[in-house]
Amino acid sequence: MQSIPETSFDVIIVGAGAAGLIAAITAARRGKKVLLLEKLSKIASKLKATGGGRCNLTNTLGNEDFMARFGREGRFMTPALHIFDHKALITFFAEIGVESHAPDGYRVFPISHSSMSIITALEEEIIRLNITLITSARVEKLEYEENNIVGVSTALQTYYSPNVIISTGGLGYPQLGAEGDGFTIASDAGHTITELYPAMMPLRTQETWGANCRADTIPKVEIRINLSKAKHIHAHGDLIFTQNGIRGPVVLDIAREITPLIEKYGSVPLLINMTKGLNEEQLRHHIKKEIDKKPEQSILTHMMTLLPETLCRALCTLANADPDKGFNKLDGSIRDRLIKLLAWTPLTVIGHDGFNMAMITRGGISLKEIRPETMESKICKGLYFCGEVMNLDGPCGGYNLQWSFSSGYLAGHLNTTP
Known part of the structure; x- marks a missing residue:
């Protein structure tokens, strides 16, 4: 007592x-x-x-x-x-x-x-x-x-x-x-x-491909909310994929903005740049330089100068691109889709684990x-x-x-x- x-x-x-x-x-x-x-x-x-x-x-x-x-x-x-x-x-x-x-x-x-x-x-x-x-x-x-x-x-x-x-x-x-x-x-x-x-927490996504990309922490990621009234909201930091979503410092930061939007809209679309801020034009230039140095190598090899292999393969699948082909041998529309995905990868947040x-x-x-x-x-x-x-x-x-x-x-x- x-x-x-x-x-x-x-x-x-x-x-x-x-x-x-x-x-x-x-x-x-x-x-x-x-x-x-x-x-x-x-x-x-x-x-x-x-x-x-x-x-x-x-x-x-x-x-x-x-x-x-x-x-x-x-x-x-x-x-x-x-x-x-x-x-x-x-x-x-x-x-x-x-x-x-x-x-x-x-x-x-x-x-x-x-x-x-x-x-x-x-x-x-x-x-x-x-x-x-x-x-x-x-x-x-x-x-x-x-x-x-x-x-x-x-x-x-x-x-x-x-x-x-x-x-x-x-x-x-x-x-x-x-x-x-x-x-x-x-x-x-x-x-x-x-x-x-609830804020500062992991988030669950509609997409499931991230479950195959859990082995690596992706540094210097930018996340933006892809809603007309929230396009100004963004966060920077390291990203980690989980079995059913995303976590890491960048997710903790932006979660406080997303949880009220989930309650309002049911789901929240995101755009994620995982290539250290490179835009589409810069990504094309980067890959061209890699091709000039090693023209015989596959697009997967060139992409791996930017991102881990599991993530590169996931993005190739999303773009319907054969990872073992050379970049210039891909159909033009597929090349464009792949570059867009590298610049801004879409994800959809559908939930979280509450408080x-x-x-x-x-x-x-x-x-x-x-x-x-x-x-x-x-x-x-x-x-x-x-x-x-x-x-x-x-x-x-x-x-x-x-x-x-x-x-x-x-x-x-x-x-x-x-």
């Missing part, structure tokens, strides 16, 4: 993930008496799994470029990033004993490349600051009088405080505790919850009802939000974790806007 010394605190934080942990530490460092409630038996379960356990903390982009990657809502982050950007985050962890680096000059990891070094350091700081941590404590409702927070209730106890920070995350990875508790709590307090969609495989949630508490300068609710005084529970999500590459830390740091200041 966990002993409960008392029930009154300066601030109560609901959820001990990345955002909640840094909010608790920030508030305690400012002299506040802090209670941190976590419904699971351990803290930071999702943080432990971040980046495959390597924990991509943040990235080295400047604040303007960083916010742009979140789309039109990104400007909401301005105050939080102003006081706690990637440089401040790196310094914060260095101060509690975790050095980090950016081996590719962009993504920042702890030098250990282990999320456990991050979690251990945060746990030790919680102990050092005498923060009261109670695990296996699910908050069931907010307690408030008129429009003022007075505390929270679990199944066993009511805890009192004029300040409550909700940092419960979204719906992604329910096996790690994500059940949307924060959405229910916020909704009960009068907040609007936008449509919720069970989603790393993050698209949607959440409406940003219109939250003050970006403080993270405080505009509806209920003393109620704050941070992290994924809000309607703000970004691509993979440290964006969402940095936002969790930045918003948690700002919320932990407990500043109130009149």
Whole structure:
């Protein structure tokens, strides 16, 4: 049994993930008496799994470029990033004993490349600051009088405080505790919850030929959505074919745009460039150079200077091209079709595995009802939000974790806007 010394605190934080942990530490460092409630038996379960356990903390982009990657809502982050950007985050962890680096000059990891070094350091700081941590404590409702927070209730106890920070995350990875508790709590307090969609996840395709191309990771791929109102949406990164679809960083990035479209249209057509950005004219020139060097070789051999063999054979099949023939011996219409497929390969997304495989949630508490300068609710005084529970999500590459830390740091200041 966990002993409960008392029930009154300066601030109560609901959820001990990345955002909640840094909010608790920030508030305690400012002299506040802090209670941190976590419904699971351990803290930071999702943080432990971040980046495959390597924990991509943040990235080295400047604040303007960083916010742009979140789309039109990104400007909401301005105050939080102003006081706690990637440089401040790196310094914060260095101060509690975790050095980090950016081996590719962009993504920042702890030098250990282990999320456990991050979690251990945060746990030790919680102990050092005498923060009261109670695990296996699910908050069931907010307690408030008129429009003022007075505390929270679990199944066993009511805890009192004029300040409550909700940092419960979204719906992604329910096996790690994500059940949307924060959405229910916020909704009960009068907040609007936008449509919720799974994001940052593998996708299933109508086409089955990709199942034969699973052995290789295709680098520097561009994916575009081939819908009239979404042609501007695209993503870049590595692509991996699966038994029934596609995954990899480029898919994780664009999935957040695709899942709402699947619900609307049922399927989403994509165009995929797997030839490092070469267009049709450049591809013809490339193959001509290969033919000039080795005129006796097959089109398959020439294509393999661009792509793995399994993928080359799949594209030849789609174009009805004999892979063992020379390029110039193919019918003209077949040559044209093959070049078009090399430049932009069509795929059709027809589904996904829902929140069970989603790393993050698209949607959440409406940003219109939250003050970006403080993270405080505009509806209920003393109620704050941070992290994924809000309607703000970004691509993979440290964006969402940095936002969790930045918003948690700002919320932990407990500043109130009149």
